[in-house]
Amino acid sequence: MKVTTEQELSEWITSATSPLRILGGGTRPVGRGVAGEVLDVSGLRGVTLYEPQALTLVVRAGTPLAEVEALLAGEGQRLAFEPADWRGLLGMAGEPTVGGMVAANVSGPRRVQAGACRDALIGVRFVDGTGTVVKNGGRVMKNVTGYDLVKLMAGSWGTLGVITEVAFKLLPRPETAATLLCETLSPEVAVAAMADALGSPFEVTGAAHHRGTGRTLIRIEGFAPSVAYRAERLCARLARFGDWSHIGEGGAEWQAVRDVAAFHQMPGDVWCLAVKPSDAPGIAARAEAEDALFDWGGGRIWLRVAAGADLRARLGPVAGHATLIRAAAETRARIATFPPEAPPVAVLARALRDRFDPKHLLNPGLMG
Amino acid sequence: MQLPRPNAEVIARKAAIVSRLRAVLPSAAVIDDPAETRAYECDGLSAYRCPPLAVLLPGTTAEVATALKICREERVPVVPRGSGTSLSGGALPTSDAVILGLGRMNRVLETDLANRFIRVEAGRTNLSVTGAVEGEGFFYAPDPSSQLACAIGGNIAMNSGGAHCLKYGVTTNNLLGVTLVTMAGEVVEIGGPWMEAGGLDLLGVICGSEGQLGVVTEAVLRVLPKPEGARPVLIGFNSNEVAGACVADIIRAGVLPVAIEFMDRPCIRACEEFAKAGYPDCEALLIIEVEGSPAEIDDQLARIGEIARRHDPVELRESRSEAESARIWLGRKSAFGAMGRINDYMCLDGTIPVSALPHVLKRIGEMSRGYGLDVANVFHAGDGNMHPLILFNANKPGDLEKCEALGADILRLCVEVGGCLSGEHGVGIEKRDLMVAQFTEEDMEAQMRVKDVFDPDWLLNPAKVFPLEASAARRGA
Ligand SMILES: Cc1cc2nc3c(=O)[nH]c(=O)nc-3n(C[C@H](O)[C@H](O)[C@H](O)COP(=O)(O)OP(=O)(O)OC[C@H]3O[C@@H](n4cnc5c(N)ncnc54)[C@H](O)[C@@H]3O)c2cc1C
Numbered sequence: 001m002k003v004t005t006e007q008e009l010s011e012w013i014t015s016a017t018s019p020l021r022i023l024g025g026g027t028r029p030v031g032r033g034v035a036g037e038v039l040d041v042s043g044l045r046g047v048t049l050y051e052p053q054a055l056t057l058v059v060r061a062g063t064p065l066a067e068v069e070a071l072l073a074g075e076g077q078r079l080a081f082e083p084a085d086w087r088g089l090l091g092m093a094g095e096p097t098v099g100g101m102v103a104a105n106v107s108g109p110r111r112v113q114a115g116a117c118r119d120a121l122i123g124v125r126f127v128d129g130t131g132t133v134v135k136n137g138g139r140v141m142k143n144v145t146g147y148d149l150v151k152l153m154a155g156s157w158g159t160l161g162v163i164t165e166v167a168f169k170l171l172p173r174p175e176t177a178a179t180l181l182c183e184t185l186s187p188e189v190a191v192a193a194m195a196d197a198l199g200s201p202f203e204v205t206g207a208a209h210h211r212g213t214g215r216t217l218i219r220i221e222g223f224a225p226s227v228a229y230r231a232e233r234l235c236a237r238l239a240r241f242g243d244w245s246h247i248g249e250g251g252a253e254w255q256a257v258r259d260v261a262a263f264h265q266m267p268g269d270v271w272c273l274a275v276k277p278s279d280a281p282g283i284a285a286r287a288e289a290e291d292a293l294f295d296w297g298g299g300r301i302w303l304r305v306a307a308g309a310d311l312r313a314r315l316g317p318v319a320g321h322a323t324l325i326r327a328a329a330e331t332r333a334r335i336a337t338f339p340p341e342a343p344p345v346a347v348l349a350r351a352l353r354d355r356f357d358p359k360h361l362l363n364p365g366l367m368g
Numbered sequence: 369m370q371l372p373r374p375n376a377e378v379i380a381r382k383a384a385i386v387s388r389l390r391a392v393l394p395s396a397a398v399i400d401d402p403a404e405t406r407a408y409e410c411d412g413l414s415a416y417r418c419p420p421l422a423v424l425l426p427g428t429t430a431e432v433a434t435a436l437k438i439c440r441e442e443r444v445p446v447v448p449r450g451s452g453t454s455l456s457g458g459a460l461p462t463s464d465a466v467i468l469g470l471g472r473m474n475r476v477l478e479t480d481l482a483n484r485f486i487r488v489e490a491g492r493t494n495l496s497v498t499g500a501v502e503g504e505g506f507f508y509a510p511d512p513s514s515q516l517a518c519a520i521g522g523n524i525a526m527n528s529g530g531a532h533c534l535k536y537g538v539t540t541n542n543l544l545g546v547t548l549v550t551m552a553g554e555v556v557e558i559g560g561p562w563m564e565a566g567g568l569d570l571l572g573v574i575c576g577s578e579g580q581l582g583v584v585t586e587a588v589l590r591v592l593p594k595p596e597g598a599r600p601v602l603i604g605f606n607s608n609e610v611a612g613a614c615v616a617d618i619i620r621a622g623v624l625p626v627a628i629e630f631m632d633r634p635c636i637r638a639c640e641e642f643a644k645a646g647y648p649d650c651e652a653l654l655i656i657e658v659e660g661s662p663a664e665i666d667d668q669l670a671r672i673g674e675i676a677r678r679h680d681p682v683e684l685r686e687s688r689s690e691a692e693s694a695r696i697w698l699g700r701k702s703a704f705g706a707m708g709r710i711n712d713y714m715c716l717d718g719t720i721p722v723s724a725l726p727h728v729l730k731r732i733g734e735m736s737r738g739y740g741l742d743v744a745n746v747f748h749a750g751d752g753n754m755h756p757l758i759l760f761n762a763n764k765p766g767d768l769e770k771c772e773a774l775g776a777d778i779l780r781l782c783v784e785v786g787g788c789l790s791g792e793h794g795v796g797i798e799k800r801d802l803m804v805a806q807f808t809e810e811d812m813e814a815q816m817r818v819k820d821v822f823d824p825d826w827l828l829n830p831a832k833v834f835p836l837e838a839s840a841a842r843r844g845a
């Protein structure tokens with residue numbers, strides 16, 4: 001079933017009696033496979049409002065992300081959270097949509113400074129599991145009118161409602177960027193160096209270390225004179241950790257970090273962990289991973305692990321959590337994709353799903 | 369303002385309820401002497417007052433849990449309270465409710481600057497969070513003007529912002545985790561010192577829920593390295609339209625100041641008389657602050673100056689020193705004080721799309737003349753969060769009502785142009801009955817479902833946020 005209007009979607013859900021598998025671009029097949037009829041929402045397309053002088057964009061959920069990024073680039077603006085493209089990582093074709101990105105709350109390296117997808121999201125419209133159309137938030141940056149369901153919808157993977165339209169706060173695309181590279185650091189030293197950089201007043205907008213190549217990257221963005229000044233100050237400040245070279249804007253390098261390119265077409269399962277940065281090297285070592293990519297200064301670790309391993313069992317308790325992003329269907333059937341929740345949290349999450357989707361129609365079981 | 373009929377049965381059982389609470393809480397933590405509970409009869413919206421049944425001042429999360437469990441069993445409504453600076457009546461008690469004050473829970477529990485977070489108890493004041501890390505060159509970014517007094521728990525409940533949120537975001541963008549006690553007395557940990565809370569974004573919906581989903585007892589907050597320096601420029605214009613156009617051009621040029629404050633003529637005049645900051649006599653004033661090293665600041669101010677000059681400013685004064693910066697900010701920072709000296713005033717808090725600024729200011733001017741009440745405007749122009757101050761005379765019969773009617777009209781206008789009723793003060797009781805201007809029944813129903821999940825008996829912070837008719841069935845009213 002393919003819908004092209006919110007109204008049509010609402011009618012469809014109202015009369016539905018069996019599970020629906022919600023599909024935007026179909027490029028992020030994470031979680032337990034949903035057995036159900038496909039509900040294709042990629043037909044809900046188009047930009048509803050774009051006001052560059054107000055840094056505001058409202059767009060329908062099925063709009064291809066690439067279309068939105070091109071539109072913004074034309075006006076010298078962007079989605080600051082640097083959404084990742086997971087096609088290479090997950091071996092998918094298709095066209096990522098804005099709604100899918102929001103439903104998965106996908107953010108990239110700049111999240112460390114500019115916030116996540118959910119932080120840039122200022123409004124949402126969705127159809128809940130009863131077929132009711134709901135709006136929340138709006139198109140303004142500051143809004144505490146009623147409860148913030150906007151955040152709740154981001155990262156809910158379609159399990160609370162089908163997102164039909166989203167509004168973002170945008171940021172200007174900076175004049176230039178500079179990337180510093182050091183090729184000699186261990187994960188321990190790299191995380192310490194990244195913490196030092198992120199603790200500096202130079203507004204680092206990317207800090208990543210790839211264990212496989214030993215490369216550590218640090219990014220600064222802004223007006224040219226400021227970037228030149230900050231790059232120099234950072235090089236001096238970080239000299240005690242190793243030798244840093246200035247490799248220009250580093251666009252390709254950051255795209256590779258964003259999309260976890262190092263793991264494309266490499267064997268094994270892929271896990272994504274959210275941890276305290278200083279714990280990251282130890283956790284990666286305990287994980288017995290084939291390879292590790294530390295983003296967000298170490299706050300996020302991408303791990304490539306031998307297929308089928310239960311990483312959570314291997315690690316034991318950690319301060320933070322692990323999500324299984326890529327694995328064979330058999331593994332995903334056996335190991336929960338999303339981090340198990342503490343009992344009282346699980347009770348709240350289940351009760352919310354029961355309220356928003358009482359007939360259990362929307363991607364049932366996807367999040368566990 | 370209508371409040372729900374208090375539960376007479378609860379009031380009748382007051383002595384028994386209080387003694388049950390005394391049996392499990394330290395004696396200093398339970399107050400029921402009316403002379404002492406009077407201090408809690410209102411918050412910053414002092415036009416509305418109601419003494420509570422009793423006041424509880426627990427010292428630990430466990431005590432909060434015990435107290436809530438008993439209150440739930442006794443069906444006593446609970447109003448969480450931080451420092452009572454809410455401007456929307458968010459912490460206003462009802463006569464059958466206990467106030468649960470977090471003021472005694474104000475410790476720093478953990479500071480970890482390598483991982484850029486701090487864990488504090490929810491009663492700690494906003495400014496003292498920064499105080500705990502500034503020695504090491506860090507700060508906590510959300511900076512409401514009330515930051516000396518207001519508590520982190522209140523900030524989380526109201527998703528508070530501040531002058532610098534154009535660059536750093538509001539509370540929700542700087543909150544990593546909370547310890548929340550539900551009305552059932554269950555202690556729930558959500559998120560933590562890592563960057564993604566995981567699972568459904570419960571943290572996102574708790575922040576800004578006005579104390580209606582649970583009592584926050586601890587919070588993990590992101591702290592940031594302090595910029596090398598900051599300096600403002602003051603720019604005066606002969607019309608609001610031109611000032612608005614200048615703001616739009618600055619944003620379009622890719623400059624991202626840390627603050628863009630806007631004052632209109634009535635506000636400029638009052639501030640000038642009060643603070644003698646040396647503001648020019650003009651229609652509209654912008655104070656724009658940028659951050660960085662001295663050279664970076666010069667560069668950004670030069671870019672802003674160049675844009676502003678295209679709009680024929682009547683004055684453009686770049687700060688060159690700390691003393692000059694302080695003078696530029698002096699008038700703005702004393703705006704509320706200045707107003708308070710010449711009049712009683714009501715401070716509104718709607719947000720509008722910045723592109724609607726000139727239109728909204730013009731309409732506010734017309735409405736103000738229609739009602740015969742002066743309105744001064746001071747607001748965060750970069751993000752469209754307006755704070756119209758309506759001046760009235762509390763001693764003049766009918767003036768408060770007139771002021772409230774004008775306020776409601778202005779807020780409805782904000783919604784009409786695509787904005788919202790509250791940018792940072794919350795709905796509380798003040799804007800509760802206006803919610804229907806912004807939301808359909810279905811929109812509110814979806815929000816109330818969240819309340820059903822966290823607080824099925826609707827005992828936490830009653831009579832706030834949702835119109836009483838909308839929540840009647842749920843409250844068993
Ligand atoms: C002069 C002045 C200037 C102000 N400037 C700003 C500003 O610039 N920006 C801004 O955003 N606000 C501003 N405010 C409004 C106010 O300061 C904020 O809303 C603040 O966050 C309230 O904090 P509080 O501790 O005083 O909370 P309270 O007033 O005690 O309570 C506010 C709400 O929070 C709930 N609550 C409190 N503690 C908890 C808890 N631990 N758990 C759950 N719920 C809780 C209460 O039930 C209530 O609904 C200003 C107020 C004044 C008086």
